[in-house]
Structures are given as structure tokens and as C-alpha cells.
Amino acid sequence: MGPDTEKAESLYLYNPSHVLPAVFAGVVGASLLLHIYQNCRYRFWRVTFFICWGGALFTTGWILRCISSYHPTNLNVYIASQVFIYVGPPVYSAAAYNIVGRLMNYLPMHAVLNPNRVLIFFVYVGAAVEAVTVAGAAKNASAGSDLDQYKSGGTLVAVGLILQAIVESFVIAIVATVHTRCSRAQMLAPNVQMLCFTLYGTSTFVLLRCICRAVESFDMFGNLGCRKNCGPILSNEWYLYAFELGPMLIFTWWMNLLHPGRYLPRQKQRYLSPDGRTERMGPGWIDRRSRWETFADPLDLKGVLKGIVSHEEYWLLENRWPVCKDGSFATGTATNMTVTGNDKELASLSPHA
Known part of the structure; x- marks a missing residue:
């Protein structure tokens, strides 16, 4: 050839x-x-x-x-x-x-x-x-x-x-x-x-x-x-x-x-408080709608139109959720490289506590 x-x-x-x-x-x-x-x-x-x-x-x-x-x-x-x-x-x-x-x-x-x-x-x-x-x-x-x-x-x-x-x-x-x-x-x-x-x-x-x-x-x-x-x-x-x-x-x-x-915590239940510094271990995102409704309407357009959100606003109840004692990712004092007491904290939390 x-x-x-x-x-x-x-x-x-x-x-x-x-x-x-x-x-x-x-x-x-x-x-x-x-x-x-x-x-x-x-x-x-x-x-x-x-x-x-x-x-x-x-x-x-x-x-x-x-x-x-x-x-x-x-x-x-x-x-x-x-x-x-x-x-x-x-x-x-x-x-x-x-x-x-x-x-x-x-x-x-x-x-x-x-x-x-x-x-x-x-x-x-x-x-x-x-x-x-x-x-x-x-x-x-x-x-x-x-x-x-x-x-x-x-x-x-x-x-x-x-x-x-x-x-x-x-x-x-x-x-x-x-x-x-x-x-x-x-x-x-x-x-x-x-x-x-x-x-x-x-x-x-x-x-x-x-x-x-x-x-x-x-x-x-x-x-x-x-x-x-x-x-x-x-x-x-x-x-x-x-x-x-x-x-x-x-x-x-x-x-x-x-x-x-x-920059982000490993646990998705861990969230940043409104003060922009403190982190707490909450229940995680709780949607009151059925699973199929969240798939069909992920933006919750129905709730937006009605003026009523379909999820729990748990961050408004600050005192119900424990403060993370290992520091904060927001202030650069927390890390995912070590196992902390927050993992045990998370296990003890009930989604509807």
C-alpha cells in the first residue's frame, strides 16, 4: 500500500x-x-x-x-x-x-x-x-x-x-x-x-x-x-x-x-447560620411535598405562585439545632480531614426533632 x-x-x-x-x-x-x-x-x-x-x-x-x-x-x-x-x-x-x-x-x-x-x-x-x-x-x-x-x-x-x-x-x-x-x-x-x-x-x-x-x-x-x-x-x-x-x-x-x-462540609445537614460565621447541624432539607411532586416541580413554582413555600424553614429556629464544635468552614477553622463529634451528633438527630 x-x-x-x-x-x-x-x-x-x-x-x-x-x-x-x-x-x-x-x-x-x-x-x-x-x-x-x-x-x-x-x-x-x-x-x-x-x-x-x-x-x-x-x-x-x-x-x-x-x-x-x-x-x-x-x-x-x-x-x-x-x-x-x-x-x-x-x-x-x-x-x-x-x-x-x-x-x-x-x-x-x-x-x-x-x-x-x-x-x-x-x-x-x-x-x-x-x-x-x-x-x-x-x-x-x-x-x-x-x-x-x-x-x-x-x-x-x-x-x-x-x-x-x-x-x-x-x-x-x-x-x-x-x-x-x-x-x-x-x-x-x-x-x-x-x-x-x-x-x-x-x-x-x-x-x-x-x-x-x-x-x-x-x-x-x-x-x-x-x-x-x-x-x-x-x-x-x-x-x-x-x-x-x-x-x-x-x-x-x-x-x-x-x-x-x-470549603464545604461533608455532611449535607450542616448549614451556615444567618450570622455568616456559625455552623449548625440541622435536620437537612425537608420538603412537605411528595417525592414525585419534587421531581415534577423542582423549582416549587406552585409554591412560589401561591406565596407559600413547600419546605421547612428550619434555619429560623436556631436554638433547636446544635452548634458545630469543630469550627466553621466559613471562618476557615473546620476541615473534612478528621472525624469529629459532629458525626455522632448527626446520628442522634431526628429529621423532625
């Missing part, structure tokens, strides 16, 4: 780099290992598990990309690399959704929706987005000369990216609402402010990645079936590293440098 034939049969529109995928697989993998260490250190697995899962998927994608660069005509490896690279970022985003939920558990008086339904709500939406994206990436990668399949795959990818961008915009709006309410109530403690800025930043990078990838997908429609001179986005490898890898690399390392386990 001559070089011209090899080039014609290549699944890439350029000569893929062998070195860059290997280097960045190592960088993403190093961040994954550090996340695992920090989750163990702060015992924060329930909140940030998805960072590790997303890191594992994303690292696998770049390893497969490296293998695919040596075998540019191997369709199976190419499809696998495309799929894993596409699915990693939405899973990373699920970690941010979980952090938003835990932040609202910490600040229940400023919660926009039921904190215990945030992850479930966004994960269901994210699962739908991911299913669309994976289906599109697989169809697009395996289309070959089938222009209809190529177009339908690109359409699915673009739809998935647009939906992801909408979800990220909604997350930013929720964080901004909590941030504003805390500021007005003079409860903007340093840890709350740091978490809000972290969530703004990471969600913005996911949003940037979605926009750039959507532009790439739309560019496919104008160049259906091309194998050369396909425009700068499809014909240059550096776009992939700049707009797919770059934002998510910053996302994962940002979460490592400012790990939420340093």
Missing part, C-alpha cells in the same frame, strides 16, 4: 500527532490521580465522584486517540477515541451540579430549588445530552462515504452540545442567584465566595467548549463528504486541543487547586 493510498484511506483530514495525545493523556491522568487522592483526603466522594469518573473517561479517550494516530485507518479505535473524548466533559459537569446542590444544602435559606434534587434533575438532563452526543459521535465517526449518516451524526452532536450549553447557562444562573442572595443577606463568607467563583469559572469553560464544538459540528454541514480543503476547523488538529482539551484541562486542574472538600 503506497503512501497516497494510506493517506486517502485515513480517517483523519490531517496527519494526527503521535506525541500530543500521549502528553495530554498523561496530564489529564495526573489530574485524575490527584482528584482520587483529594477525595480520599477530604472523604468527599459523594460530592465529587463524577470528577474522577469523568477524568477516567477523558483520559481513556486521549489514550485511544494516541493509539488511533498510529493506526489512522482503524475505524473501531477511531470511533472509541471520539466517543470517550466527547463523553468526558458532560460527566465532569455532573460534578459541578453536585457541588451546586451541596452549596444550597449549606445555605438552605438561599436555595433556588430542592438541594437534594439538583443532582438527580441535572443528571437526568445530562444523561439525555450524553446519549445524544454519543450517538452522534459514533454515527459521525463511522459514516465513511455515507453522507446521510455523516449529516445525521453531526446534527445529533450539535444538538447535544447546544443542550449542554443551555444546561450550563442554567447552572450559572442558579449560582448567581445564590451568590446575590448571600451578598444581600451579608452571608457571603470567604468559602462561599470562593465556591461561587469556582463554579462560574468551570461552567464558563464547559460553555466555551460547547460553543466551539457546536461551531465545528455546523462547519461539517457545509463541507459534507470533503476529504481536503475542508476549512480551518476540520482540517487543523490544533482546534481540537485548543477548544476541546483546553477548557476541560483548565476545569479539572481548577477543581484540584480549589477542591470543594476544602
